Amino acid sequence: MLARLASKRLLEIRQAFRQFPQTNRSLSTALNYHIDTPDNNPKVPWEFSEANKPKVHEILSHYPSNYKQSAVIPLLDLAQQQHGGWLPVSAMDAVAKVIEVAPIRVYEVATFYSMFNRAKVGKYHLLVCGTTPCMIRGSREIEDALLKHLGVKRNEVTKDGLFSVGEMECMEDVTPKRVVEIVEALKRGEKPPRGTQNPERVNCGPAGGNTTLLGEPKPPPCRDLDAC
């Protein structure tokens, strides 16, 4: 009897969860495969700029000449910086040529790291945390506020090319109101303060100051390994 009640209750709970609108899950800023667009296809010429060429040599010089491929991540980073924060497929091909590997080996790396943006992003790429603790603390509302204020969808760039919104793991501590203020500040060209936006917190410390670990931590019982 009890068991049946319990299982019924479980079913109800599940049902309740199902009702939540399923936001579609996206893991990074782009799909794991490439779709040709006018500004992003293998035919668009792409090269390291003259200013960056010495940097390419400098990066390559860190690795033995038969392990050039180790330079893939710094070179991708350099290419992304050169190209306004994102990596078109021809930039990846250019990197592949520099380190003398097949392009697919570079694509593998670029798709692995979510900080390599393989689709166009805004000048300011705003990333909202999607982890469980942040969800509980209202990260979805923050995202909604951002999307509503900017009038874009996730992974879309605003018309002025300034902003795009994506998802990532936790960075900041903000409120829906505060993000809109930050966006406005960025629009005006101001630089909002880095780190937590909660005035009561210092860096990643808790609001209202530390509550634990106030003094010097106690050493473990036998620090002196010889003595024990």
Next chain:
Amino acid sequence: MGLGLLASRALRSSSSRVLSTNPRYNLFRTIVSTPELHKPEAAAEAAAEPDLPKRTPVAGARVHFPNPDDVIEVFVDGYPVKIPKGMTVLQACSVAGVDIPRFCYHDRLSIAGNCRMCLVEVEKSPKPVASCAMPALPGMKIKTDTPIAKKAREGVMEFLLMNHPLDCPICDQGGECDLQDQSMAFGSDRGRFTETKRSVVDKNLGPLVKTVMTRCIQCTRCVRFASEIAGVQDLGMLGRGSGEEIGTYVEKLMTSELSGNVIDICPVGALTSKPFAFKARNWELKGTESIDVTDAVGSNIRIDSRGPEVMRIVPRLNEDINEEWISDKTRFCYDGLKRQRLSDPMIRGADGRFKPVSWRDALAVVAEVIHQIKPEEIVGVAGKLSDAESMMLLKDFLNKMGSNNVWCEGNGKNTDADLRSGYLLNSSIGGLEKADCFLLVGTQPRVEAAMVNARIRKTVRATQAKVGYIGPAADFNYDHQHLGTGPETLVAIADGGHPFSSTLASAKNPAIIVGAGIFEREDKDAIFSVLQSMAAKNENLIRPDWNGLNVLLLNAAQAAALDLGLVPESDNAIESAKFVYLMGADDVNLDKLPKDAFVVYQGHHGDNGVYRANVILPSAVFSEKEGIYENTEGCSQQTVPAVPTIGDAREDWKIIRALSEVSGVRLPYDTIHGVRSRIRTVAPNLLNLDEREPAAFSVSLKPESPKKVSKLPFGVMVDNFYMTDAITRASKIMAQCSAVLTKK
């Protein structure tokens, strides 16, 4: 102590020793169906029993010790086994007769260690180890059957099945799926995952490989195969975590002549055969172990048929020839076996149209005509796909008619058939792995013999062997130096004035491979005498334990034809011929044939040869007959009939035997064994099936050729890999491939 313990004692008598010696165990007795899972350590001890039944190595695994000092001993489930140093735990287990479940590990690919299915317990190791990636160490105590190992496998299996669509009923891999088999053997009976599964976009890899990417378990075997064996760096592992998927990132087809092999190595149904999709279930198929005839390699295959139809072709293991791969042409030409077939004897009427007749009438017409022709005007040409028996009979028959103008297409005029070393791949296909320097002369192995090319690539990858190539610009999937296009480069190398000469001279096992296209050249004697002079200068090229002077043949029939002495008597036999007997020969140039000549076409497909034919005699294809073929290295093998012949078609040798009787020159062979005893008197090596008969070293006996090499550059022998003979030209799949995959 109570009834429960008594019962469990009775049930697990093998572990009773532990029960009574371990008092703690009595206290912790829990009431579950598999108590071992709760006390793995105790049960593990119980597993080791001193009296061990004998075990045999998995799949006949053999060990060979290159150096007796490198032998180590490990214990697998208590069995001591001796293995060479450097073997992995998984290999040690298979020597000990324990088959470890696996997905990502493959003998011929590098080790990835990413599926974790092969977890075993190793004594003193804190957690289960992935046996495929762990080198075996002396005295290691490996346990494959303990509760810890079982639980680990069950857990891995549950994770693998979490995102797997479980669509076996509509999956072509069903019945031969590693995932299916291993989840039956090692998995749990249910999973705990109730969320939605991931979805993955299917990739388009071309007309041969069908993808259902949701079934992929990310073992990366296909990625490793493509980059290591096939040499096309197209596939990769994209993304990470649960979003990980196999793909090419940018839309790209898999343009490799070996791409079909990913179907075999994919342990699940993610990569399956597109032409075979939803055609048959593998347990309905009858397997016939046969050999392939679409090139001169003689790859070992299994023909899977259902009723009278060939449903698919898959490779068979043969370490010396094709290892466990086959080319796409071999694998997918099978639909050509049923299209455009000739099923009835036919005679061309006065109106130029063919009319089906009975065998009796057709043979009578041929017999009548052949008697009215002067013997020197009779010509016989054997096709690329002919077996040794039929070529023997064709030669005997025409000899009896007084003509000696019989040859096999592709062998050219006045080819020297006396010295076998002059037309065989003397180093042997497997032997090429020992070579450290290759010189390819007028041959593009990638399209002429894909499996030989795979060997060369394997060698180049393993030992960084140098490859020089003389011939028209061509596609290679390994590093090579393009030295020139014509024979004068070869002469320069022979004279020592070329930079490659020193590379060749310093090589320990140099291998020179000459393409069979040479046979068609006017200056072939001159080229061979250049090669001979190279052998004379470089004693490493030919010595008792190594023969590096090779000819790579193009067609399955060529080697046997030369062994049987099918060489034309006169150089321009076709120009003066009045009677031409084409035995499956579709690629002979009949332009110069006199208008009034009578042409008999005996063959299986309505291909090129039919256009000029007056009489058609339908014959059987390789999947329908028993026949001996000799491959390019001189190994004779035989085909085995897998399906019945179509319509009124007959085996080639029987047709000629019947024709000889109607013509009044009866050949005395009534069974295939009769034909074979005739072959024994001409070329006994053809009857030593599955054995390579190396040629004797006699190159230096040949006289120097007075002629000079010509300036003519080497030509391309195979310009479309997918369509080279009657069967592949009839195949729709091959037509699709050449439309989509060949580079224009």
